[in-house]
Amino acid sequence: MNLRKYLAFGTAIAMLAGTAALAGCSTEETTETTEEVTTEEVAELEGSITVQGSDTLLNVATAWSEAFMDENPGVDISVQGGGSGTGIAALINGTADFANASRGIKDEEITEAEANGVEPVEHKVAIDGIAVVVNPASEVEELTMEQLGAIFRGEITNWSEVGGADAAIVLLSRDSSSGTYEYFKEEVVAAENEDAEYAASAKLLPSNQAIADEVAANEAGIGYIGLGYLTDDVKVVAIDGVKASVETATDGSYPISRFLYMYSNGEVDGVMKAYLDWILGDEGQQLVEDEGFVPLP
Amino acid sequence: MRGLIYACGWLAIIILGAIAAFLIHNSVRAIQEAGIGTMLSTTAWYPTSSPGKFGLLPLIVGSLYVTGVALLVSVPVGVGAAVFISEFSGRRVKDVMKTIIEFMAAVPSVVYGLIGVAVLIPLVKDIFALDSGMTALTGGVVLGIMSIPTVITISEDALHAVPADLRRGSAALGNTRWQTTYKVTLPAAGSGIFAASMLGLGRAIGETMAVLMLTGNAAVMPASVLESVRTMTGTIAAEMGEVVQGGLHYSVLFAVGLVLFIITFAINLAADLVLERQRKRWRR
Numbered sequence: 001m002n003l004r005k006y007l008a009f010g011t012a013i014a015m016l017a018g019t020a021a022l023a024g025c026s027t028e029e030t031t032e033t034t035e036e037v038t039t040e041e042v043a044e045l046e047g048s049i050t051v052q053g054s055d056t057l058l059n060v061a062t063a064w065s066e067a068f069m070d071e072n073p074g075v076d077i078s079v080q081g082g083g084s085g086t087g088i089a090a091l092i093n094g095t096a097d098f099a100n101a102s103r104g105i106k107d108e109e110i111t112e113a114e115a116n117g118v119e120p121v122e123h124k125v126a127i128d129g130i131a132v133v134v135n136p137a138s139e140v141e142e143l144t145m146e147q148l149g150a151i152f153r154g155e156i157t158n159w160s161e162v163g164g165a166d167a168a169i170v171l172l173s174r175d176s177s178s179g180t181y182e183y184f185k186e187e188v189v190a191a192e193n194e195d196a197e198y199a200a201s202a203k204l205l206p207s208n209q210a211i212a213d214e215v216a217a218n219e220a221g222i223g224y225i226g227l228g229y230l231t232d233d234v235k236v237v238a239i240d241g242v243k244a245s246v247e248t249a250t251d252g253s254y255p256i257s258r259f260l261y262m263y264s265n266g267e268v269d270g271v272m273k274a275y276l277d278w279i280l281g282d283e284g285q286q287l288v289e290d291e292g293f294v295p296l297p
Numbered sequence: 298m299r300g301l302i303y304a305c306g307w308l309a310i311i312i313l314g315a316i317a318a319f320l321i322h323n324s325v326r327a328i329q330e331a332g333i334g335t336m337l338s339t340t341a342w343y344p345t346s347s348p349g350k351f352g353l354l355p356l357i358v359g360s361l362y363v364t365g366v367a368l369l370v371s372v373p374v375g376v377g378a379a380v381f382i383s384e385f386s387g388r389r390v391k392d393v394m395k396t397i398i399e400f401m402a403a404v405p406s407v408v409y410g411l412i413g414v415a416v417l418i419p420l421v422k423d424i425f426a427l428d429s430g431m432t433a434l435t436g437g438v439v440l441g442i443m444s445i446p447t448v449i450t451i452s453e454d455a456l457h458a459v460p461a462d463l464r465r466g467s468a469a470l471g472n473t474r475w476q477t478t479y480k481v482t483l484p485a486a487g488s489g490i491f492a493a494s495m496l497g498l499g500r501a502i503g504e505t506m507a508v509l510m511l512t513g514n515a516a517v518m519p520a521s522v523l524e525s526v527r528t529m530t531g532t533i534a535a536e537m538g539e540v541v542q543g544g545l546h547y548s549v550l551f552a553v554g555l556v557l558f559i560i561t562f563a564i565n566l567a568a569d570l571v572l573e574r575q576r577k578r579w580r581r
Contacts, residue, residue, distance in 0.1 A: 055538070083538025108541045170429045175514065176345050177539035185345075197343050200355075203431055203513035203525050206535055210414075210510065217419060220428050 053087020053100030102179030129249030154199025172223030228292015359526030366437020375448025402446035431513030455489020
């Protein structure tokens with residue numbers, strides 16, 4: 001009797017999945033119609049743009065699209081997250097007009113794009129400053145890049161080795177798929193030796209917020225988070241004597257900051273160009289700052 | 298109409314087959330390039346290094362640790378609650394309990410995860426005097442709590458299905474209600490309770506969001522449940538969004554899914570075999 005119940009339930013789920021798949025097909029069809037509209041140059045901006053990609057950029061990308069649509073009622077912009085890889089794949093498949101990425105496009109992806117007749121063009125849209133944070137109760141105020149690298153490689157394991165209390169260091173990192181993880185690895189962990197890895201004991205947390213929360217709760221914790229996630233519950237550690245802030249990231253004196261990108265297929269024109277110019281203009285860059293990133297200089 | 302019902306039945310099998318074929322198809326590149334032997338025998342998981350290191354062992358062990366803890370929580374509590382509801386509670390208490398349990402099952406896993414982050418992580422850290430409360434134990438306990446409703450509901454069904462004659466017969470032999478429960482009713486419902494535990498296990502090993510939030514996700518070979526672990530489900534969820542689609546890392550994640558699929562399939566198959574053997578024994 002029970003088995004039959006499960007079978008019935010299974011079929012119900014399968015049917016639901018079927019309808020969901022059908023719905024998926026129909027949305028793909030609608031996005032394909034966008035390009036015809038975007039090529040027309042009209043005085044009153046009209047058209048629709050599909051943006052997909054990086055979760056780091058998701059908040060600011062949503063803010064951009066909302067503000068831009070307010071000013072240009074004829075324009076329809078849809079923004080989706082999913083990750084840099086997802087966004088670039090969508091650009092290559094032609095289901096997105098812009099791919100948001102928190103990392104540069106990889107050679108493998110360029111090859112695949114060219115095979116599909118897509119020519120990815122890179123646009124820098126903002127700067128992300130990455131602050132190194134510890135618990136406010138920690139005595140450590142400053143680290144050198146070498147010390148920071150050694151800590152995240154697992155070579156320095158006790159806070160007393162860098163002027164703190166005698167306690168084991170709890171390493172908190174972004175997940176290995178995050179663009180921030182790769183950036184931090186290149187600039188800090190493997191700065192001197194390309195083959196160096198993060199310590200295996202580093203806890204990999206799914207978001208900036210998760211790291212901020214754990215550092216705020218754990219006196220032995222150290223982690224790295226985007227400037228937008230800084231609160232009074234965590235303490236910023238100066239790196240080589242410079243504290244992370246919008247000012248130090250803009251003037252280049254803070255060593256750990258990176259660009260965030262949008263990719264398009266070929267050079268942009270029409271409504272896409274208008275949108276990109278607006279993002280790079282004063283209003284767009286003001287939103288960058290409001291969302292906790294650093295505007296382009 | 299009859300044809301439609303038949304088709305629906307077959308559909309489930311076809312879907313399962315299609316899932317397996319899809320996983321295998323996408324894993325081929327990983328199996329060829331990263332090597333299935335290397336993946337299953339090495340312990341370094343650095344998928345984004347160049348070249349990537351794809352040691353699945355810490356992920357498999359991590360999943361098993363978390364699931365083991367979850368079973369230790371969900372089975373005793375779930376079966377105990379089912380016995381209480383089925384054998385010892387009055388009708389009104391029973392109705393209230395069942396409603397609450399159904400509600401428990403409807404709470405989204407991310408909410409359990411949030412509660413775990415706020416309550417259990419600091420608690421585990423303090424109780425065991427650890428550096429960090431993000432451990433296999435933390436994730437396992439929350440998963441255990443999440444799978445309790447499954448265990449209760451199915452165990453209670455099994456206990457309910459035990460014929461009243463058995464209970465009356467036991468009472469006629471002078472057994473108390475409590476003696477009847479553990480000498481007669483529980484053994485009679487044994488196979489159903491076993492099935493309940495297995496379904497609870499299935500829920501726990503496949504859960505993603507809560508473990509991602511609670512276990513710390515460090516890909517180490519854990520020496521005890523008080524260390525951080527990275528599970529297979531958590532790895533797939535965390536990394537799929539950022540990989541190069543169609544690349545080696547992408548394919549390795551499908552291989553992880555395939556391993557997970559094989560493990561759950563094996564558990565279910567083993568459970569079915571045990572149930573079948575037990576049924577035969579009862580028939581004699």
